[in-house]
Amino acid sequence: MTKWGRRAATFRDLVAEAGKATFDSNPNIKPANVKSFIISTVYPERSAYQGHPAPLAAEWCGVRPEEFHCRVENQCGSGTTAIRTAYAAIKAGLTDMVMIVGAEKILIPSHQEVFLNAMAGCDREWESCFGVTPPPLFAMVAQAHMKSYGTTEEQLALVSVKNHDHSRHNPFAHHQKGATLDQVMSSRPIATPLKLFDCSTNTDGAAGVIVAKEDLARDLCDKPIYILGTAQINQGYPWANYHKDWSSWPALKTAGEKAYSMAGIAPEDVDLAEVHDCFTISEIMEYEELGFCPKGEGGPFVENRLSDYGGRVVVNPSGGLIACGHPFGATGIRQAYEAFVQLRGEAGARQVPGARIALTHNLSGLGEHHILIYGRD
Amino acid sequence: MKELEDAANYIVSPDVYSLDPVPLQTPDQNRIYPFYDNLKQNRLTTTKCADCGHIAWPPRIVCPKCMSDRLDWVDFPETGQIYAFTVQTAATPPGFNPPVVYALIDFDNGLRIISPIVDCDPAQVEAGAQVVLKVVPAPRDRVLFFFRLK
Numbered sequence: 454m455t456k457w458g459r460r461a462a463t464f465r466d467l468v469a470e471a472g473k474a475t476f477d478s479n480p481n482i483k484p485a486n487v488k489s490f491i492i493s494t495v496y497p498e499r500s501a502y503q504g505h506p507a508p509l510a511a512e513w514c515g516v517r518p519e520e521f522h523c524r525v526e527n528q529c530g531s532g533t534t535a536i537r538t539a540y541a542a543i544k545a546g547l548t549d550m551v552m553i554v555g556a557e558k559i560l561i562p563s564h565q566e567v568f569l570n571a572m573a574g575c576d577r578e579w580e581s582c583f584g585v586t587p588p589p590l591f592a593m594v595a596q597a598h599m600k601s602y603g604t605t606e607e608q609l610a611l612v613s614v615k616n617h618d619h620s621r622h623n624p625f626a627h628h629q630k631g632a633t634l635d636q637v638m639s640s641r642p643i644a645t646p647l648k649l650f651d652c653s654t655n656t657d658g659a660a661g662v663i664v665a666k667e668d669l670a671r672d673l674c675d676k677p678i679y680i681l682g683t684a685q686i687n688q689g690y691p692w693a694n695y696h697k698d699w700s701s702w703p704a705l706k707t708a709g710e711k712a713y714s715m716a717g718i719a720p721e722d723v724d725l726a727e728v729h730d731c732f733t734i735s736e737i738m739e740y741e742e743l744g745f746c747p748k749g750e751g752g753p754f755v756e757n758r759l760s761d762y763g764g765r766v767v768v769n770p771s772g773g774l775i776a777c778g779h780p781f782g783a784t785g786i787r788q789a790y791e792a793f794v795q796l797r798g799e800a801g802a803r804q805v806p807g808a809r810i811a812l813t814h815n816l817s818g819l820g821e822h823h824i825l826i827y828g829r830d
Numbered sequence: 831m832k833e834l835e836d837a838a839n840y841i842v843s844p845d846v847y848s849l850d851p852v853p854l855q856t857p858d859q860n861r862i863y864p865f866y867d868n869l870k871q872n873r874l875t876t877t878k879c880a881d882c883g884h885i886a887w888p889p890r891i892v893c894p895k896c897m898s899d900r901l902d903w904v905d906f907p908e909t910g911q912i913y914a915f916t917v918q919t920a921a922t923p924p925g926f927n928p929p930v931v932y933a934l935i936d937f938d939n940g941l942r943i944i945s946p947i948v949d950c951d952p953a954q955v956e957a958g959a960q961v962v963l964k965v966v967p968a969p970r971d972r973v974l975f976f977f978r979l980k
Contacts, residue, residue, distance in 0.1 A: 565923070565924040566924075568921060568922065568923040568924070569851075569923050569924055571923070572851055572923050576888075577851060577853075578853040578888070579888040580944050581851055582851045582852050582853060582974060583926075583932075583944070583945055583946055583974065583976070584851075584922055584923050584925070584926030584930060584946070585932060585944055586921070586922075586923060588918060588921050589916045589918045589930075589932040590932075590944075592916035592918070592932075593914040593915065593916050593932070593933075593934055596914040596915070596916060596957070597913075597914050600914075600957070641920060642919050642920065643918065643919065643920050643921050644916040644917065644918040644919070644920075644921075644932070645916050645917045645918075645919075646916075647916075649920075652921075691888070691944075692944055693887065693934070693941075693942045693943055693944045694887065694942070697913075697936075697942065699913075699914060699934070
């Protein structure tokens with residue numbers, strides 16, 4: 454992990470920092486041993502005026518890939534998609550080990566351009582040209598959920614309070630000071646009912662992870678983490694063409710069931726979940742669709758602290774996108790990092806006691822989801 | 831030195847632009863140009879497959895259901911209904927000055943469109959309200975389709 458936040462660093466600085474942090478975390482792996490490399494990044498063409506980032510990023514990490522290399526882009530789900538791509542390449546026998554770096558430079562000098570860039574991630578010709586970006590879209594999810602299930606603005610805010618509380622113990626997070634319910638509720642309105650603290654943060658950051666074949670992973674480290682299950686789905690695009698009822702996300706339910714089935718586990722077996730809380734309402738939807746609570750009860754679930762330490766499943770022990778920040782291409786890799794340190798028992802003050810199974814989830818739209826399930830054993 | 835300055839000026843020249851968010855709308859740039867021609871006549875249209883009858887949104891050049899490229903232009907119903915909306919008061923992209931009302935608008939042809947609701951006091955907008963098309967001009971002789979309360 455690099456430090457995440459408003460960084461005095463370029464896109465390639467972030468890549469190099471993540472590369473060093475990845476190699477520093479395992480002295481058995483040197484750049485010369487790495488034959489495959491993936492960069493997960495969404496819009497370096499916009500924020501760094503740099504296309505073709507895979508060979509560039511590899512070079513900045515000291516890697517000359519000779520078996521497999523590419524850039525992976527799937528908007529906010531890029532990181533999880535990159536890990537799936539590495540998994541597929543290894544399963545296909547193209548390579549034994551892949552280094553993945555996720556990196557995004559978001560905070561460029563013109564603040565307005567940050568939102569201009571965000572437009573490129575929706576359907577530019579049919580939706581973004583109206584100025585549509587994620588905040589109003591997720592605000593309408595919240596409107597639909599409040600109408601169908603009586604979810605309150607305070608319940609939304611409690612997701613933010615919890616995640617800001619968790620990130621107090623995460624040295625890489627953008628925000629580490631915590632936030633009170635009053636601070637969240639009185640923060641600046643963005644798109645009704647969402648307020649500033651209901652939203653993930655515009656953040657620079659990068660993270661790295663190495664995926665290897667099972668026997669090789671055992672040789673290279675003491676505590677390998679295993680991919681137990683994974684799933685991915687996309688049901689429709691642009692946003693107007695997702696399912697009609699925005700208070701449910703049937704695509705996520707389907708993907709979750711597939712991932713659980715592949716892993717041979719049930720939602721109750723998950724000890725911690727790093728889920729895509731791009732907005733507070735997203736995390737509430739994810740509790741429901743991933744089966745952590747019955748449909749419609751996501752609001753009471755957070756209110757009763759069932760997604761916190763001592764509850765049914767610890768959701769976003771890292772602080773999530775809301776408190777760590779959300780450099781798009783890096784987020785899924787950061788989630789993997791959190792799953793790894795938790796399952797290895799190395800998460801310090803934010804350790805989930807006895808964590809054996811972790812789920813990570815990215816989304817790139819209401820009908821587009823990417824899931825990985827990791828196990829310690 | 832002069833050459834370097836000229837090069838720098840070239841890079842920021844007003845003739846060098848990209849990522850203008852408004853779609854290209856003319857026959858020399860876009861095969862979907864009839865949509866924009868219709869819009870300029872105050873008609874909101876999309877494509878219906880002449881072979882399987884599927885009505886698509888956004889309009890297509892190939893039917894996503896049957897891969898036919900025999901498509902006809904059909905009009906939307908005049909009135910749509912707001913399914914959900916939000917009033918965005920911050921974090922809008924350049925050129926979209928808050929407050930902006932965004933809505934999901936349902937039509938009885940089964941299609942849904944996301945668009946701003948303009949010419950209104952945001953406090954007047956409510957789920958279930960009826961809306962009609964409002965064509966607005968965009969730079970370089972182009973148009974965009976917004977909606978207003980009926």
